[in-house]
Amino acid sequence: MAPLPEHRPPAQRERRAALALLLRAAAPELPLLRGALLWLVLAAGLEALGPVLGKAFIDRHLLPRDADALAIAGLLGGALVAGWIASWLRYGQLLRLAGVAMRSVQRIRERVYGHVLRLPMAFFDRAITGQLVSRVTNDTEAVKTLYVQVLFVMLDSVVTLGGMLVTMALLDWRLMLVVALLVPAVVGIVWIYQRLSAPAVAASRALRSDLNAQVAEAIAGMATLQAAGAAPRFAERYAGTNAGHYRSRRLELRANAWLLRPALDLLNVAMLGAVIALFGLRADGAAGGQLSAVEVGVLYAFVSYIARVVEPLIQITMQFSQLQQAVVAAARVNTLLDEAEAPPAQAAGQVTAGALSVRQLTFGYQPGRPVLHGLDLEIPAGRFTGIVGATGSGKSTLLSLLLRFYEATPGSLLIDGQPLGRIGDDDFRAAVALVPQDPFLLAASARENIAMGRPLSDAQIEAAARDAQAHDFILRLPQGYDTPLGEGGARLAVGEKQLIAIARALAGAPRVLFLDEATAHIDSETERLVQRTLGALRGRITIVAIAHRLSTIREADEIVVLNHGRIAERGPHEALMALDGGLYQRLVQLQQLVVDTDDDDESPAAPQPTPSPAR
Known part of the structure; x- marks a missing residue:
């Protein structure tokens, strides 16, 4: 996907935007998060009681040799109860935060998928399917890891760290300051880690996206790939x-191995040695060179707290790898969400008859390189119009503009005298139907493929299938209309797929029907069924057919011949054939010559799907 950055870490602004995306997704859960944070504070406070109770046991019972069983049992019971309640609180909050995570990711995925569905067709001209799928699935999965693991662990660790430091300050604030030196040291380690790992993480996720794209591309074109002997090259x-993905992951893991757990374990040992040394200095300065019982209890508490302080810091830093990946993934998702959606059309007008007008239309995909030049065309309601021309003549471009896939400027496109942009999206899509060259079928039943999610009755579905000449072959399927068609309609012949696509288009009772090379790859018998369908629809709806096989539009009310983005000829079949040396006449003769040469079929109504200049 060329316009989307793939192989670089997100810049500061992109990271802020990614974090803003994560916060927006979790915003509805903020009351629950506040409650969870309160419970974590309670859990951290209860956990901090353990060393304090141990200190009390040393100070009051161990060193003085006071064997008060009831008091000792009270201290032991208090430690057990506090630990049990703290564990229960953490368990409950893990479940609550997991729920927050799942719902937040659900919102992000739905938002991303809905956004992709609303993007203009111009975006998909340059998009790569595998990379889009990776962003909707893999990248949002990394965001889920952030919520489920990173959010809980980091919140829990920060609260625990704060509770331990407060408790240590109450015991001995000077020693607490020494232990607190761990925090800036850890911040420095994390900063170095982020600087070293960010490029590797960004490259790793981008290359994973490329791997997905290559797999999807190879599977989609497997027949061509194997027929061309290209499998080894692919x-x-x-x-x-x-190999590039492996190298980037290795760099990331090397940074993890050097800077996360080992560095913090070293800090842990250094801090423990510093605290013991300070107590040793106190003993040297004390009377008799010995620590008091109170100081021994404090030493025990601090040794316990150092281990408990270092562990949250280790957990925080260990999560930075996941955090880094999640931020990169969120930045990639946010970049996709920043793609401008197709502007919604004003909902003032409605399609009533289906008359089309093209006035002084000039259009190009790139500035200064127009594909269409000042087209003027009137198609009355109910008229059957065929559009033909050589490759690059502008047929498909004109159809895309009539379908509102692109904005037409300068010039204007009207339907029933209204600019296309004045028709609401729902009204326009309900009134205008398309039958593409390559039919798109769901891995669902024939009934579901015709309904396409619309609330249509069985009678409406069957009526559309009859109009499309598809009813008879659907009834011959094992389960009739409820027969699963397989992925992409794998259980059907090409012609049957196209009849299903026509039935789908007609099921919505459109006022305008566009056919984009709808008979290019079907057999002669299916083409005759399509011609019969078009003949039955003539006068009822407006039909605009781009024809690869010229026999399909032979009976059209008018045939428009495009040449280099301009209208070269127009009129019915007989009138155009009467123009000696005319472009349409040459196209028909050339196509007939190809048909006669390739398959000895004398009927002009049944050419095979061989390449033709009519495309």
């Missing part, structure tokens, strides 16, 4: 990308 390309 495997070599995949291996190169995979």
Whole structure:
């Protein structure tokens, strides 16, 4: 996906935007998060009681040799109860935060998927399917890891660290300051880790996206790939990308190995040695060179707290790897969300008859390189119009503009005398239907493929199938309309898929029907069924058919011949064939010559799907 940054760590502004995305997703859960934080504070306070109770046991009973069984049992019972309640609170909050995480990721995924559905067609001209799928699935999965693991562990660790430091300050604030030196040391380690690992993490996620894209591309074109003997070259390309992914992951893991757990374990040992040394200095300065009982209890408490302070710091730093990946993933998701959606059309007008007008239309995909030049075309309601021309003549571009996939400027496109932009999206899509060259079928039943999620009755679905000449072959399927068609309609022939697509288009009772090379890859018998369908629809709805096989539009009311983005000829079939040396006449003769040469079929109504200049 060329416009989306793939192989660099997110900049500061992108990181802020990514974090803002995460906060917006979790915003509805803030009351629950506040309650969870309060419970974590209670759990941290209860955990901090353990060393304090141990200190009390040493000070009051161990060193003075006071064997008060009841008091000792009270201290032991208090430690057990405090530990049990703290564990229960953490368990409950883990479940609550997991729920927050799942719902937040659910919102992000739904938002991303809905956003992709609303993007303009111009975006998909440059998008790579595998990378889009990776952003909707893999990257949002990394965000889920942030909520489920990082959020809980870091919140828990920060609260625990704060509780321990407060308790140590109450015992001995000077020693607490010494232990608190761990915090800036850990911050420095994390900063170095972030600087070293960020490029590796960004490259790793981008290369994983490339791997997904290559797999999706290879599977989609497997027949062509194997027929061309390209499998070894594709495997070599995949291996190169995979090697890059391995190298980036290795750099990331090396940073983890050096800067996370080992560095903090070293700090732990150093801090423990510093505290013991300070107590030793106190003993040297004390009368008789010995610590008092109170100081021995404090030493025990501080040794316990150092281990408990270092562990949250270790947990925080260990989560920075996941945090780094989650921020990179969130930045990639946010970049996709920043893609401008197609502007919603004003909902003032409605399609009533289906008359189309093209006035002084000029359009190009790139500035200064127009594909269409000042087109003027009137298509009355109920008229059957065919559009033909050589490759690059602008047929598909004109159709895309009529379908509102792109904005037409300068010039204007009208339907029933209203600019296309004045028709609301729902009204426009309900009134205008498309039958593409390559039919898109869901891995669902014939009934579901025709309904396409619309609330249509069985009678409406069957009526559309009859109009499309699809009813008879659907009834011959094992379960009729409820037969699963397989992925992409794998259980159907190409012609049957196209009839299902036509039935789907007609099921919505459109006022305008566009056919984009709808008969390019079907057999002669299916083409005759399509011609019969178009003949039955003539006068009822407006039909605009881009034709690869010219026999499909032979009976059209008017045929428009495009040449280099301009209208070269127009009129019915007989009138155009009467123009000696005309472009349409040459196209028909050339196509007939190809048909006669390739399959000895004398009927002009049944050419095979061989390449033709009519595309």
